[in-house]
């Protein structure tokens with residue numbers, strides 16, 4: 408989480424509070440470009456203080472609409488998934504702060520839906536979007552509903568990014584994400600530590616775009632995996648230096664080899 412700066416004063420994305428990591432910023436850019444073969448709208452569920460929304464806004468083209476949806480700390484719009492989460496958002500998050508941050512980077516605000524993501528089902532047209540970011544509630548029920556909305560509003564050659572798909576303290580997100588893969592036709596494109604990127608179309612052109620971007624980067628590595636026979640790629644932060652090399656080896660090697668690397672040294 409980036410430390411707080413006063414709303415509207417950030418000069419770079421790094422200074423905007425939020426959890427949007429550099430590797431995911433890269434993947435958003437690559438996949439937003441890859442979905443730009445024809446016009447399509449952008450949608451973000453859960454924008455907090457605007458960190459990921461500001462980047463999405465950079466990729467918005469003249470004929471496209473960008474919609475964000477958030478509770479902005481107002482409990483009357485519905486219950487947050489966790490009480491401690493609500494307390495945290497109440498201290499830091501207002502719609503005004505989001506707007507000030509966004510307008511520090513862009514001339515116009517996106518369309519703002521101030522309420523629960525369930526409101527989006529009737530507001531966003533079917534097959535209208537090329538990119539959807541799901542980063543709102545962490546309950547299984549809400550996340551499963553958010554994925555259904557994404558499925559309806561995304562066009563076939565579109566990408567959905569699902570945050571926290573493997574985070575320990577929010578197991579409902581993982582349950583909803585993998586449920587969508589095995590029962591709702593969602594096809595994984597790639598995985599970062601924080602987000603699952605997937606499509607209801609053909610993942611191959613998106614995977615090609617990610618590979619070709621990573622090939623030019625010394626600080627990013629892709630690893631090939633399969634899920635039920637289908638290729639999926641993991642995108643890993645390759646931190647230079649000896650400790651970074653060990654960590655990277657742990658990420659890339661098969662479990663039996665990596666277990667040997669972490670085994671504590673025994674005394675002789």
Ligand SMILES: C[S@@+](CC[C@H](N)C(=O)[O-])C[C@H]1O[C@@H](n2cnc3c(N)ncnc32)[C@H](O)[C@@H]1O
Nearest residue numbers: 425427453454455458459477478523524543544
């Ligand atoms: C993790 S933050 C989003 C972070 C943001 N995308 C970023 O990268 O900086 C989650 C946001 O979802 C919002 N939220 C939680 N439950 C929601 C719901 N059911 N409907 C709409 N927004 C919700 C919260 O108010 C919060 O701003």
